[in-house]
Amino acid sequence: MQKMPKWADVALIPLINILIAFTLSGLIIWAIGGDPFRALKTMVTGSFGSTNGWGYTLYYTTNFIFTGLAVATAYQARLFNIGGEGQAMLGGLGVALVALSIDWPHWAIALPAAAIGGAAFGAFWAVIPAYLQAKRGSHIVITTIMFNFIASALVGYLLLNFLKVPGNMSTESAGFPAGTNLPTFSDMLAPFGITFAKNAPANISFLVALACAFGYWLLIWHTKLGYQIRAFGQSETGAIYAGINPVRIVVITMVISGALAGMMALNNVMGEAERLIDNAVEGAGFIGIAVALMGRNHPVGIVLAALLFGFLFQGGSELSLWEGIPRELVVVIQGLVILLTGALDNMVRGPVERLFLMLHKGEA
């Protein structure tokens, strides 16, 4: 039986979770001698108070939508892909190779080509653990996390020995040609007469991310393949009995998952840095796990959860800039939100469910 209405499950519980997380964070800020309300105000105005703030928030959000979708896709087949970090690193390599290969005449041509490059490299990095899982039974959690380290070493090696500009000290590739520079929100909104901060990093790949979220929804709930993925996830034996090939599903699901993670590079490598930097992913692959958990693996939930984490990242950066709150504490605040929304979800769910049951009884 339905213990509580759907709106409570989708909106109320995450809201209570965030509220608890923020209360705890506020207490911590208060304990180190800060003003929690001022801190909150700094975070909100820093992320949403100006087009510049929005530009940064949406930039981070774009990263998290891609990695969140990657985790969610794999989760539909009950595969726990925690290799988004490595897949996105390889995606960055793919995007960089495409962007540097020829002198692109226009971004509109470079974007789809780079998307294919990033997706292919990300998918390649996911397909090896998928094959090992499907054929050899090596657990995908172990292999994907190991592959993160291999990816980091591989990209570092290639950057240092092949892609780096001689004489440059930073481990980074050459800058991409101007023809690959993606339009930012400022360029996109100017024709509509809207002025947007021209230096904010949010770019057209945000729209690509939203398109991917829509594509994810279509795939999982409106295609035969999506049905097979979900069936496999619900019951492997049942799926096999129904004639679904488990090897095929595991591999295909992970290919899609890796491709989504790889496409994150469109945003951070091609859109923002416009060159490949060592360790460009900066943990977004792991944040994707929290985003997918919090978004209940639904595209709308993922986009909203990604926005929340985008706010936490941009707001956190503003906190350390203007309030002198050390960056370690900002990580604590981000960690509290992840802990409460992901791991301690049942702590809130139980009491709320009981509350609704009581109310329900009262009506009856």
Place this chain on the structure above:
Amino acid sequence: MTMMRKILGATAALAISATAVLAEPAIIFDLGGKFDKSFNEAAFSGAERWAEETGGSYKDVELQSDAQREAALRGFADRGYNPIVMAGFSFATALNTVAADYPDTKFVLIDMVVDQPNVKSVVFAEHEGSYLVGVLAAMASKSGTVSFIGGMDIPLISKFACGYAQGVKDTKGDATVIVNMTGTTPSAWNDPVKGGELTRAQMSQGSDVVFAAAGGTGLGVLQTAADQGILSIGVDSNQNYLQPGSVLTSMVKRVDNAVYEAFSAGENVMPGFSAMGLDNDGVGYTVDEFNKSLITDEMMAAVEDAKAKIISGEIMVHDYMSDESCPSF
């Protein structure tokens, strides 16, 4: 209406306070964080020294991600902080795009050159300082083999290694210099265990003086050298006190002075290129109560002689970064 007035009042107050802080300097630390016991911490101590001596205050931030570089630069410049000091060569790309948008703000970049009319680039002659500790190493070595452990394999660290090797070879022509790098990723700056391993490996090849230019990895090198009874050479800050009697000397790089000078000059920072070398005490070697007994009068005379000759131009120390090669290897 009253609400409106309140808001307007608040904005006005904000504007006033924004102009009031006009002269305050700011510093941005790199991803390593300001307490890295090395480069960033040296910059931090320079800023602290300025604050203590002048009673002034400054703004600082430690970055969390690469995308924040530009955000922090623009944020500080927008709010009127001047000058803005950046610790680390990784800021070059971001600064190149930002500097032109804020012609009235002065920027100071340490360890890298950015050619803009309002940027002061401070670079250190690490090869000259390394040459001097190379002279000391060659004279202190009994086996005739000395070694070098670098952090991350980047041209800047090879610049240390090359100057060191030249100093050793100029002093003792038949000496052997072993050079190892800890790794190729930023984690190579903070791997004391591997630093210790490399030290043991170099000892087995005969080395009895090891120079570590490797950030936190160097702490493991110094520790192992002390445990095994050989000599070590510290880097960046004066690290003689870490293992008294075992650290021969430290090749100091006065990042703190660079920050201190920039903060003291305030808005009147002179843009352009500034080389911190032996002549202006930007780099050097250290002698204090912890290593006095290790440095003989003869060594002292030799190293002071080399220093004078480098300053006068009689000795040309090869800069690895000028052509990415080292004749002394």
